[in-house]
Amino acid sequence: MNDTEYRALIERDIAHLIHSQYSLRDQQNAIIFEKGEGAILTDVRGREYIDGLSSLWNVAVGHGRKELAEAAAAQMGSLAFANGYTGYSNLPSIQLAEKLVSLSYSNMDAVFFANSGSEANEVAFKLARFHWHLKGKMEKVKIITRRQAYHGGTLATTAATGLPPFWRGFGPLDPTFIREPTNHPFTPCTAECALAIEEQIIREGPDTVAAIIAEPVQGAGGVIPPGPDYFPTLRQVCDRQGVLLIADEVITGFGRTGRWFALRHWDVQPDIVTFAKAVTSAYVPLSGAIVSREIHQAILDAPLPDGRFMHGMTNSGHPGACAVALRNLQIFDDENLVESAASLGQRLQDGLRGLLSEDGVGDVRGLGLMAGVEIMADVEKRKPFPIELGVGPRVVAACKERGLISRNLADNYLLAPPLVTTPEQIDRIVDIVREAVREVVPWARRQKPEM
Ligand SMILES: Cc1ncc(COP(=O)(O)O)c(C=O)c1O
Structure with missing residues (x-):
């Protein structure tokens, strides 16, 4: 689907659909999904994303299960x-x-x-x-x-x-x-x-x-x-x-x-x-x-x-x-998915804990295949960035640009990939979050140089 066709679809969506937790601003550039396979989602424009939250914490066995x-x-x-x-x-x-x-x-x-x-x-x-x-x-x-x-x-x-x-x-x-x-x-x-x-x-x-x-x-x-x-x-x-x-x-x-x-x-x-x-x-x-x-x-x-x-x-x-x-x-x-969740979860938690040495990463929490990465302006003093900077949403956007979909709660980036995610995809998730943090935190510091 080309950009003109995509924009027309967005117009039709906005004309008659009210989504969960709706805001028109967010809907104007919505990703419109077309298919999925395992941990990967593909949109109508052919772009692929790792489904980092199992969609809404729910697609445990992955997409495309005939x-x-x-x-x-x-x-x-x-x-x-x-x-x-x-x-x-x-x-x-x-x-x-x-x-x-x-x-x-x-x-x-x-x-x-x-x-x-x-x-x-x-x-x-x-x-x-x-x-x-x-x-x-x-x-x-x-x-x-x-x-x-x-x-x-x-x-x-x-x-x-x-x-x-x-x-x-x-x-x-x-x-x-x-x-x-x-x-x-x-x-x-x-x-x-x-x-x-x-x-x-x-x-x-x-x-x-x-x-x-x-x-x-x-x-x-x-x-x-x-x-x-x-x-x-x-x-x-x-x-x-x-x-x-x-x-x-x-x-x-x-x-x-x-x-x-x-x-x-x-x-x-x-x-x-x-x-x-x-x-x-x-x-x-x-x-x-x-x-x-x-x-x-x-x-x-x-x-x-x-x-x-x-x-x-x-x-x-x-x-x-x-x-x-x-x-x-x-x-x-x-497929022994509960055992996989434990071992893949360990890989995810270990990988994300490696981000604690990055500037601005104040906390990494989780259990199994549920994880949260909290960004802070001052890690020692546990001080957050001003909420109006929107650091959390910016991390979400930076991850999305790199092909990882998930969401934030304030300045916490949340992850819960499918239980069938491959070890390589888990590592890629960690890499993407690292790249996003390295992009967003310096940007946030430039907005408030005194921090
Ligand atoms: C812990 C918990 N309880 C209840 C709900 C509500 O579920 P539903 O959106 O299917 O009504 C959710 C949704 O994310 C949830 O995370």
């Missing part, structure tokens, strides 16, 4: 859809629920399927409240949420999200979502952070708190892994105070951190796990919430008519989506 298209076609050819509300079921959803229970945590027992990560978290909030409702604790409704958290774009998950730009224009936020006491945004949480949450639960009144929701490694908020004692302490806090622990594994689920599910790094079991994205590697939308035996049992034992779980979604347990997920997870097994 076997997933075939699994969808086969299922649609026999049963594309049928009512999955109570009283009905279908084979792929039964098989996938079994598989997810066995892959997640040993205390997990049952799955409710939804379509997106936001919906999965909505379901988790409703399940948590419903659990306490069944136990006669009607006041236990509040959800504790964390700073820098991203949990989705629906009204409840917007309230659960701890990144203020996502609230702008959408208030008032649901006041039953309670924010944890804040600390420095990008430092790893420690046992002290978990104990501060305990004090907060006590202040709120434990009889009013249903759950806390936490990403095992915070993703969109800047790739922030916790300290080793954070989740074990948080689990103890939840047990002491009678509060459910919801692990939002929408990004970390399915190998991203080098384990099937990420709280396994710290030997912690949540009460509810939410998943989405890599369950189908995004070939079709699918998500859900997995609940513990205790939560499941309470639902099974609930007396009718009042104890019926009245949450419903048309596409819950969609046979086509579940069939694609089963085939996708088969690829994980056949």
Whole structure:
């Protein structure tokens, strides 16, 4: 496609499409993707890019997987859809629920399927409240949420999200979502952070708190892994105070951190796990919430008519989506992708840590194939560049020019390439980020010579 044809396509896009997190300025030079193969995306003008964020942290098995298209076609050819509300079921959803229970945590027992990560978290909030409702604790409704958290774009998950730009224009936020006491945004949480949450639960009144929701490694908020004692302490806090622990594994689920599910790094079991994205590697939308035996049992034992779980979604347990997920997870097994994520992740983390000697690289964080590189004006004093310089977006742009697509959160450059990225592509990613830093940091210093 030549430039004139590309510009015409952009005009048509702008005429009738509103994109996620939309701004007209960003859309005017949008990349329009046409195809993908492995970790490489190609746009309509024939330009190739390494997909450094697995698109939106989700295309785990890489692009162009014909076997997933075939699994969808086969299922649609026999049963594309049928009512999955109570009283009905279908084979792929039964098989996938079994598989997810066995892959997640040993205390997990049952799955409710939804379509997106936001919906999965909505379901988790409703399940948590419903659990306490069944136990006669009607006041236990509040959800504790964390700073820098991203949990989705629906009204409840917007309230659960701890990144203020996502609230702008959408208030008032649901006041039953309670924010944890804040600390420095990008430092790893420690046992002290978990104990501060305990004090907060006590202040709120434990009889009013249903759950806390936490990403095992915070993703969109800047790739922030916790300290080793954070989740074990948080689990103890939840047990002491009678509060459910919801692990939002929408990004970390399915190998991203080098384990099937990420709280396994710290030997912690949540009460509810939410998943989405890599369950189908995004070939079709699918998500859900997995609940513990205790939560499941309470639902099974609930007396009718009042104890019926009245949450419903048309596409819950969609046979086509579940069939694609089963085939996708088969690829994980056949190609040992969780082990690959651990070893490729180590290569990525080691490579990026090599950038710490570059001017302006203040921090490199991550776990497995999730990484964040933080740029700072003064590394010793942990002082950022003025936000209006837009250092983070400039690093994104400099990487894009060199054929690497990813994104930033303030001056953090975030990476989460597909689990099938080659070692050579991982090295290329590191090289590109280095080149981008070497271009942008000196530019930023020239804008403010006193820094
Ligand atoms: C941790 C986490 N939870 C929830 C969501 C929301 O998922 P979705 O955009 O599919 O609604 C996201 C999206 O990136 C996420 O990163």
